[in-house]
Amino acid sequence: MGVEYPWFVDDAELLQRLLAGDETAFAALVTRYHPMLVRVARYYVNSEASAEDVAQDTWIAVLRGVDRFEGRSSFKTWLLRILVNRARSTGTKEHRAIPVDPTSTSSALAGRFDEGGAWREPVVPFTDVIEDSMVNKPVVRLVHEAISRLGEPQQAVVTLRDVEGLPTTEVAELLELSVANVRVILHRARTKVRADVEASLRGGG
């Protein structure tokens, strides 16, 4: 099934078309946001199947409530609020403890500094490693793979902040963390992703 709307057709227009009963507009929104919903839901529930269910319920809520969406927040924010409310109640039913963040930054950079705290080996900018700036597709893949290997809550935080581009305050609110906490987790996640990408580039992967 093809999704006929290209990326530059914005959410507001897709919503208008959805209200007019355009099925392809719904397919386009789903293509745009369903993977994000599942990833974020995964933070609250303890299985991929539950995360998928919560994401599906969110789309039903969207279909029910789309005519009441006033556009005061972005569609993405509205969607995430619906998801998080649902995911939270499901997550509570499943008695999932909010995971702690066991990894520290230093583990991603272990052994990289000498006794005085300086780099043992030179740090090479990714752009130098890649040479041809047109060929940064592999780096896109490496970064997304590295993000997918992160544990929670790092994955949820980096997904919302760096992949989806939400403001830190909104990330904090959605995940019920303090802003300071979001920043610490974000720092750790970015440190890890960078180290992962660097290792892959060095390994020629």
Added chain:
Amino acid sequence: MMKLTTYSIVCRDAVELVSDYLEGALSRRDSRRLEKHLKGCPNCSAYLEQIRDTIAVAGEVSPNDLSPEALSDLVDLYRRFRSPLE
């Protein structure tokens, strides 16, 4: 052992500040310390660029891992939702 003056930081400290620096969340004092360090340190400057690139690349393309099956399930959901209305 190297003795640190109040105002200077080493690479190991600098990497801990980079993310907050890019978030605009560092105190003015820490920002100044980091910037001073970066000026004299090509390695940490390269590190900052790597983190910046990582963030830029993460936001460049949302990974689209929606399978055709998942998409058709959701479109079915849409059809089931619409049909009683029509």
